[in-house]
Amino acid sequence: MNLILLSPDDITADGGATIRDPRRLRHLREVHRATPGQRLTVGIANGAMGRAELTALDADRASFALAPLEEAPPPALPVHLVLALPRPRMLARTLEHVTALGVKKISLLHTRRVEKSYWQSPELEADRIRRHLVLGLEQARDTVMPEVTLRRGFRPFAEDVLPDLLTHRRGLVAHPGMAMACPRNVTRPTLLAVGPEGGFIDWEIERLLAAGCEGMHLGPRILRVETAVTALLARLF
Structure with missing residues (x-):
């Protein structure tokens, strides 16, 4: 998972993001070996990409503080x-x-x-x-x-x-x-x-x-x- 893909449902009222599904949580723990304070590449489905700070990670959820995401996705093949x-x-x-x-x-x-x-x-x-x-x-x-x-x-x-x-x-x-x-x-x-x-x-x-x-x-x-x-x-x- 070189990009943590966020759906609109993952975005929280304060402008951050929280993910709860087991696959992404398992990947964060076992592959990224992520810890709070780490910055990871994220993107919003059909939207922009950028870096986000992981603010919390436990068995049930991971939370991110989202800075403005301004990087465009790569061009599609025609x-x-x-x-x-x-x-x-x-x-x-x-x-x-x-x-x-x-x-x-x-x-x-x-x-x-x-x-x-x-x-x-x-x-x-x-x-x-x-x-x-x-x-x-x-x-x-x-x-x-x-x-x-x-x-x-x-x-x-x-x-x-x-x-x-x-x-x-x-x-x-x-x-x-x-x-x-x-x-x-x-x-x-x-x-x-x-x-x-x-x-x-x-x-x-x-x-x-x-x-x-x-x-x-x-x-x-x-x-x-x-x-x-x-x-x-x-x-x-």
Whole structure:
């Protein structure tokens, strides 16, 4: 936890902050080994960051005196990530990784090779998703919460939603065997589509390309989704 992320509910009437949840308290005690009087990096969700003095720490709560927080969070990546819904354990790790890298818009998409049972996973509950996003923000010292949208139908997404998303974005589909290599140092707004384990099926690729996306590859190696997404974002941006 390189940043203590505060929610509006943590802010007290006197302008300080108090946290009570066991995860953050445990991290303060066991990792930071924090003691009253220590100054730590904090940020308010979707707001500014800065340093705050820890004024009290016990088994049930930690209290902070907040000086004016004036540091802006790091810039977001100019990307909307469209990700075929991964296996639940991989989804958790991937959400944390892409959040730490600065992705702010994420669409989780059903495709032919996505197991239908994945959509029943507790990892898709709103509080679980938020927990993974928070972990990514804390790791990267960021405060701006990503927006995650669930897209359970591929055809409605490709035909009704994707064309609008591409109005002001360059669409890129990562898929083995595409002619174009993954671009580098992209600065314009981009939509990046990444398939499931085993990739998109041919019909899905045809629909994505017909909507205006460009196909690209990341080389001859076949990578796990969480590895491929991280490598793609690092190379593109």
